[in-house]
Amino acid sequence: DTEVTQTPKHLVMGMTNKKSLKCEQHMGHRAMYWYKQKAKKPPELMFVYSYEKLSINESVPSRFSPECPNSSLLNLHLHALQPEDSALYLCASSQGHGYEQYFGPGTRLTVT
């Protein structure tokens, strides 16, 4: 089973709201990722967790705050977002760095 789940599927939020995106995998993978994808562009890496520790932050603004409560779960907390943050947010997991990554279905975020 190579399933990564994400909730919610769609999210509309105002610039003053606080919301969270959730991701879950049950493949025993030890690396989890957050990506942002704008229309007609490839995914852009935001954060990498390896063995539940943040290993990479690709200079993401502090209005995005990741959290890894355990090896199966990954959250992305959102606060004071801008309209340009509207995008498809993708979670992925892999056995480890360098191995194939499996993506979840994504959360379509609209910031108004």
Add this chain to the structure above:
Amino acid sequence: QKEVEQNSGPLSVPEGAIASLNCTYSDRGSQSFFWYRQYSGKSPELIMFIYSNGDKEDGRFTAQLNKASQYVSLLIRDSQPSDSATYLCAVNRNYGGSQGNLIFGKGTKLSVKP
């Protein structure tokens, strides 16, 4: 020089033909190579990965890797209209000998005409 380059397309092939998608990369230390298919509005789906020089076949898909030429390709045999999608090439980034994160090409849009 861009790290992972793909022809953006669109690449149009008739149904039943072979579609050939190409990708070049700049980091000679890269060791893992991946092809993802992405339908419009959906997330990327892993269809092939290859780590060694040569060919790797899975059903109608064949991935080819030539590390000396820094080139990886994807062949789709007996193309179907359902194969119409954007195909993303991804290469791992090499950090001082250890394997890092994926770098994606911009993707090639494939259109299979009935």
